[in-house]
Amino acid sequence: MAKTIxxxxxxxxxxxxxxxxxxxxxxxSEIDRIKTLRGELPLEVQDLEDEIAGMxxxxxxxxxxxxxxxxxxxxxxxxxxxxxxxxERYKEQLGGVKNNRxxxxxxxxxxxxELEIELAQKRITEFAEEAKTRKTRIAxxxxxxxxxxxxxxxxxxxxxxxxxxxxQEEEVQRARTIEIEASVEERLLKAFHRxxxxxxxxxxxxxxxxxACGGCFxxxxxxxxxxxxxxxKVIVCEYCGRxxxxxxxxxxxxx
Numbered sequence: 001m002a003k004t005i006x007x008x009x010x011x012x013x014x015x016x017x018x019x020x021x022x023x024x025x026x027x028x029s030e031i032d033r034i035k036t037l038r039g040e041l042p043l044e045v046q047d048l049e050d051e052i053a054g055m056x057x058x059x060x061x062x063x064x065x066x067x068x069x070x071x072x073x074x075x076x077x078x079x080x081x082x083x084x085x086x087x088e089r090y091k092e093q094l095g096g097v098k099n100n101r102x103x104x105x106x107x108x109x110x111x112x113x114e115l116e117i118e119l120a121q122k123r124i125t126e127f128a129e130e131a132k133t134r135k136t137r138i139a140x141x142x143x144x145x146x147x148x149x150x151x152x153x154x155x156x157x158x159x160x161x162x163x164x165x166x167x168q169e170e171e172v173q174r175a176r177t178i179e180i181e182a183s184v185e186e187r188l189l190k191a192f193h194r195x196x197x198x199x200x201x202x203x204x205x206x207x208x209x210x211x212a213c214g215g216c217f218x219x220x221x222x223x224x225x226x227x228x229x230x231x232x233k234v235i236v237c238e239y240c241g242r243x244x245x246x247x248x249x250x251x252x253x254x255x
Contacts, residue, residue: 009185015231018245020184021192025205027176032202034166034173041159048152052145059141062134073127076120083113083120188234195241205243216240 012020090110097103181189196204199215206214208228213220218239220228228235229246236243 009183012183012185013231014233015249017184017188018231018234018243018249020180021188021205021234021243022245022249024177024180024184024192025196025203027173027180028196028202030173031170031177034170037166038159038162041155041162045152045155045159048148048155052148052152055141055145055148059138059145062138062141066131066134066138069127069131073124076123076127079120080117083116087113192243195236195243199240199242203242205245206237207247207249208244209247213237213240213242213244215242220244 009017087110090106090113094103094106097106184192192204196202201215203215208214208220208225211219211222211225216237216239218237220237224235225246227233228244229248231246231249234243
């Protein structure tokens with residue numbers, strides 16, 4: 001049967017403090033277990049959201065390029081129309097020339113405008129090819145976005161289902177951590193969270209199991225094991241820095 005736990009940190013014995021820390025570890029381990037159930041889903045959802053956002057940005061850029069190029073093509077077509085009008089006018093003027101110099105000047109102007117038309121037509125053709133390629137890229141990108149949105153919808157639904165199934169359990173454990181932390185002295189609480197953040201498996205408090213630290217599995221000397229069983233002071237593993245408690249205290253905390 002578990003001992004009655006004093007809620008005043010200043011009045012607690014070392015044993016009571018160790019029990020609090022073990023209980024706190026159990027609550028956080030349960031929260032970690034719930035997160036493990038969710039697996040990589042939260043990260044997968046975030047990755048899909050980022051990927052879709054990136055593709056949508058590329059799609060918007062391609063569509064903007066199409067819009068700008070369409071405007072440029074319209075300008076080139078206007079140049080062609082203007083050049084053709086000038087050519088017609090220059091050809092009419094050829095009939096009234098008075099000397100070879102005027103004829104040569106008009107002929108050069110006609111030739112220049114014809115070159116302008118040829119250059120503008122070339123640009124329009126190039127723009128059309130680029131637009132065709134861009135259209136294919138846009139269609140492919142839209143298809144990829146649609147596929148990713150379907151994947152995202154499925155992942156979100158899966159994550160929401162797991163969250164709904166574990167929400168109440170997680171809330172109970174989080175409420176438990178708040179309640180226990182309120183009864184742990186600030187110095188120990190800071191140490192607990194510092195150790196937990198540095199531990200790969202999130203274990204800040206471990207039991208001594210088979211004469212070894214339950215965190216790093218290094219052997220614990222007999223004298224130190226005895227000190228741990230006596231509950232006279234908070235003892236940390238000299239190898240991994242985790243707080244160590246004896247198995248009996250661990251069982252009592254679980255009760």
